[in-house]
Amino acid sequence: MQHIGKIIKKYREDKNLTQKQIADLIHMHRSNYSRVETGERELSIEAIQKIAALFGMTIDQLVNEETIPQEVSLEDTTSNEQMKLIEQLDEEDKQTIFRLIEKMLTNKRFKEFFQKNIAAL
Numbered sequence: 001m002q003h004i005g006k007i008i009k010k011y012r013e014d015k016n017l018t019q020k021q022i023a024d025l026i027h028m029h030r031s032n033y034s035r036v037e038t039g040e041r042e043l044s045i046e047a048i049q050k051i052a053a054l055f056g057m058t059i060d061q062l063v064n065e066e067t068i069p070q071e072v073s074l075e076d077t078t079s080n081e082q083m084k085l086i087e088q089l090d091e092e093d094k095q096t097i098f099r100l101i102e103k104m105l106t107n108k109r110f111k112e113f114f115q116k117n118i119a120a121l
Contacts, residue, residue: 003039004048004063011055011062012037026050 012022023033026047035041043051045059052062077085086097 004043005037005039005041007062008051009037015055022051022054025054 008022012019019033019037020030023030026033026043028036028047032041036043048059048062052059055062086094089097
């Protein structure tokens with residue numbers, strides 16, 4: 001398991017934050033905080049909690065960063081990429097997705113039908 005300091009350093013750098021900014025957040029001198037990132041010093045639970053909150057995470061997500069799978073987002077993917085992701089699912093989950101799509105399309109057709117027929121009245 002990776003030391004918490006190395007995990008925090010990675011997130012800090014990803015967010016373009018300085019060691020001083022993190023040290024100020026947890027009320028620690030920057031040189032002492034630097035030792036946290038190298039694994040020479042430990043953090044209190046309170047400090048870890050503040051840092052996790054800064055990164056929009058829970059303590060568990062921060063501490064167990066390596067073991068938590070990354071979230072899959074379909075928002076910025078093409079239809080082909082989305083279908084490839086669906087193909088990775090087991091058969092039961094695939095069928096559930098396809099049933100949901102069928103239900104949504106049926107609802108859409110009913111709405112269109114009623115709107116068209118109500119407008120004709």
